[in-house]
Amino acid sequence: MDIAMSDTAQLQKEKHDETTHAIYRANKNSPNSKFSNKPRPNRNQQTRGDRPNTKCRNCGGVYPHTGECPAKGKDCYKCGKANHYAKYCRSKPSDNRVKQISEEKSDYVFATNAPKLKSLPSCKVEIAGTKINMGIDSQASVNVLDKLAFQKLKNESGAPDNCLKPCASSLFAYNSQTPLPTLGEIRAKVTTEKGKTVETRFCVVDGFGGNLLCYQTSIDLGLLYIANSIESDMFSRYPELFNGIGKINTETIKLHIDTNVEPKTQKLRTIPFHVRKDVDEEIQRLLDEDVIERVQGPTPWVSPIVTPPKKNGGVRICVDMREANKAIERERFPMPTVDELISALNGATVFSTLDLSAGYHQFELDEESRYITTFTTHQGLYRYKRLMFGVNAASEKFQKAVSHMLTGLSGVINISDDIIVYGQSKQEHNENLHRVLQRLAECGACLNRDKCKIAQPEVVYFGHIFSAQGISPEPAKINDIKPRKSQ
Numbered sequence: 001m002d003i004a005m006s007d008t009a010q011l012q013k014e015k016h017d018e019t020t021h022a023i024y025r026a027n028k029n030s031p032n033s034k035f036s037n038k039p040r041p042n043r044n045q046q047t048r049g050d051r052p053n054t055k056c057r058n059c060g061g062v063y064p065h066t067g068e069c070p071a072k073g074k075d076c077y078k079c080g081k082a083n084h085y086a087k088y089c090r091s092k093p094s095d096n097r098v099k100q101i102s103e104e105k106s107d108y109v110f111a112t113n114a115p116k117l118k119s120l121p122s123c124k125v126e127i128a129g130t131k132i133n134m135g136i137d138s139q140a141s142v143n144v145l146d147k148l149a150f151q152k153l154k155n156e157s158g159a160p161d162n163c164l165k166p167c168a169s170s171l172f173a174y175n176s177q178t179p180l181p182t183l184g185e186i187r188a189k190v191t192t193e194k195g196k197t198v199e200t201r202f203c204v205v206d207g208f209g210g211n212l213l214c215y216q217t218s219i220d221l222g223l224l225y226i227a228n229s230i231e232s233d234m235f236s237r238y239p240e241l242f243n244g245i246g247k248i249n250t251e252t253i254k255l256h257i258d259t260n261v262e263p264k265t266q267k268l269r270t271i272p273f274h275v276r277k278d279v280d281e282e283i284q285r286l287l288d289e290d291v292i293e294r295v296q297g298p299t300p301w302v303s304p305i306v307t308p309p310k311k312n313g314g315v316r317i318c319v320d321m322r323e324a325n326k327a328i329e330r331e332r333f334p335m336p337t338v339d340e341l342i343s344a345l346n347g348a349t350v351f352s353t354l355d356l357s358a359g360y361h362q363f364e365l366d367e368e369s370r371y372i373t374t375f376t377t378h379q380g381l382y383r384y385k386r387l388m389f390g391v392n393a394a395s396e397k398f399q400k401a402v403s404h405m406l407t408g409l410s411g412v413i414n415i416s417d418d419i420i421v422y423g424q425s426k427q428e429h430n431e432n433l434h435r436v437l438q439r440l441a442e443c444g445a446c447l448n449r450d451k452c453k454i455a456q457p458e459v460v461y462f463g464h465i466f467s468a469q470g471i472s473p474e475p476a477k478i479n480d481i482k483p484r485k486s487q
Contacts (some may be wrong), residue, residue, distance in 0.1 A: 056069060056071075057090070058072075058084040058085065058088060060085065060087060060088050069083070071083055071084050071085050071088075076089050078091060079091035121136045122134060123192070123193075123213075123223055124193065125190050125191060126191040127188050127189070127190050127202070128153060128157045129156070130153045130156045130157055132145075132149050134211045134213045135210060135212050135213070136212075136213050136218050136223055137212045137213065137215070138224060139215065141214055142202075142203050142214050143190075143200060143202045143203065143214050143217055144202065144204075144212040145202045145203070145211050146207055147183065147204065147205070147207060147208060148208050149211050150183070150186075153188075164183055164186060164204060165186070166184055166185070167182045167184060167185045168469065171203050171205070180207075181205065181207065182203055182204060182206065183206050184203075185201055185202060185203050186202050186204065187199060187200065187201050187475050188200070190221065192221050192222070192223065194222070196220075196221050196222050198217060198220040198221055200216075200217050216456065216457065220453075234434075234454060237437075238437050238440075240441055242446065242447060243446060244357070244446060245357055246356075246357065247290075248364075248401070248405065248444050249443060249444045250401070250404065250405050251401045251405070252363070252365070253363050253364065253366060253369070254366040255365070255366070255372065255397075256328065256329040256393075257327050257328055257369065257372055258327045258328075258329055261327035263301045263327070264324075266302055266303055267304070268304060268376045269304040271307060271377070271378055276378060278314050279307055279315055279378070280379065282307075282314060282315055283377065283379060289361070291361050291384065291385060292382045292385060293382065293383060293385050294380065295374055295380070295381035295382060299374045299381065301371060301372045301373075302376050302381065303320050303324055303374065303376070304319075304320050304375065304376060305317055305375050305376070306318050317375075318390060319375045319384075319390045321373075321391055325390075325391065325392040328372065328391060328392055328393055330396060331393060331400070333396035333400040335395075335399055336413055336415055340413075341461070341462060341464075341466075342471055344413055344422075345471075347424045348422035348424055348429075349423070349468040350422065350423050350425070350455055350456070351421070351422045351429070351459040352429065352433050352452070352453060352455055353419065353420050353421075353451075353453045353456075354418075354419040354420075354421065354436070354447055354452050355417060355419075355448040356417040356419070356445060356447060356448070357446045357447055359402075359416065359417030360394060360417075361386040362444075362445055362446065363397075363398065363401055364385060365385055365386055365388075370384060370385060371383065373391070398416060398417070402414045402417070405439070405445070406419070409432070409439060410435075411428065412432060412436050418461065418462075419436070420459065420466075421433045421436050426455065429455065430455070433455075
């Protein structure tokens with residue numbers, strides 16, 4: 001009985017196997033069967049036409065992509081996560097998210113229409129060579145041109161249609177929450193009737209409300225004077241800083257002279273007779289200011305002079321030191337780089353620039369170094385008692401001496417005789433400035449008052465414009481290297 005049942009089970013199993021094999025053979029010949037021997041294309045080898053186009057859930061484009069998804073590596077502005085756009089963000093909005101506060105800069109003006117402008121003091125200035133009437137608004141933080149004045153300026157100066165750039169700030173009238181409609185902004189040179197020129201920014205307003213000079217531009221042009229400003233305070237507290245050429249007492253400059261170089265005595269170069277009077281006056285001025293002295297007795301080195309004219313009249317005495325420089329050894333003291341300036345001024349919002357009056361002449365030359373500066377004129381031989389232009393080591397000697405003089409002070413950097421003082425706030429800047437001025441006064445230095453810029457929101461320094469917004473190249477430098485149109 002058990003044997004019969006076993007045989008029956010075996011027969012049923014064989015019959016089931018035959019049925020399974022028959023189904024397999026039938027499906028094997030079908031092209032759509034999973035048992036087919038026909039090779040199936042790889043997913044990555046399929047073309048876009050072989051697959052239906054779908055929408056990418058990260059970027060919204062056609063999926064699958066031919067390359068990487070455009071949203072790969074991008075951060076979502078909604079949730080802050082990576083690899084998708086905010087438009088296709090699937091995160092649920094949260095009510096307790098931190099709201100981002102706009103950091104857009106704003107500028108303000110007091111007078112915004114013609115009736116108010118009539119009550120303001122006004123003047124006529126030249127902007128890019130075009131004469132325009134301007135109101136002086138001591139409460140304004142930006143210069144303003146209306147549409148009519150800008151059209152006049154563009155037509156007369158031949159400026160291109162695309163000369164306007166987007167405004168870097170929103171412009172508001174006094175006690176208003178609505179920004180004024182602006183067309184853009186330009187940078188241009190402004191010249192007063194007395195010839196004072198500055199380069200500054202103008203916002204162009206859509207309308208015909210009039211034109212304004214802001215507080216800072218009016219100060220720079222000498223059109224406005226604020227009695228209680230930090231600048232007037234500086235002049236009153238440190239009057240000794242603005243008294244001719246100073247004599248810095250912290251260091252005496254010693255030149256390293258190679259005595260193995262054979263000295264050369266060069267002959268006098270002929271000075272035209274019509275120039276000699278100006279040369280005599282310049283020599284006398286340098287004698288009076290204790291910059292040069294007459295040579296007594298023999299001297300191994302004698303250099304000739306050249307006398308180029310000055311812009312304001314007279315001549316400049318320049319000693320040709322090419323032969324003498326062969327015997328002067330240099331020190332190679334480094335100058336600050338633009339990268340170092342950017343790093344130091346990062347975060348600063350208020351700036352002052354100070355200019356040492358005849359900077360080189362404020363450092364006394366060591367007695368043993370003076371003989372190599374001897375020069376010849378139609379009046380005889382003279383030599384310098386102070387550091388002079390033309391010496392090959394002068395710039396590095398001067399940079400080193402000024403840097404040492406300012407050592408220990410914060411918020412100050414110098415490049416040659418140009419000193420920049422800065423701070424992240426007005427109070428910090430003022431404290432840094434007074435410490436620098438006090439140090440300069442103690443050392444006997446003097447400044448050129450006309451070239452000092454005090455408590456400015458932006459300054460031109462080392463060929464760049466530094467401001468709270470960052471650094472940008474000086475427009476005048478860009479114009480110098482732009483290709484000029486052929487006439």
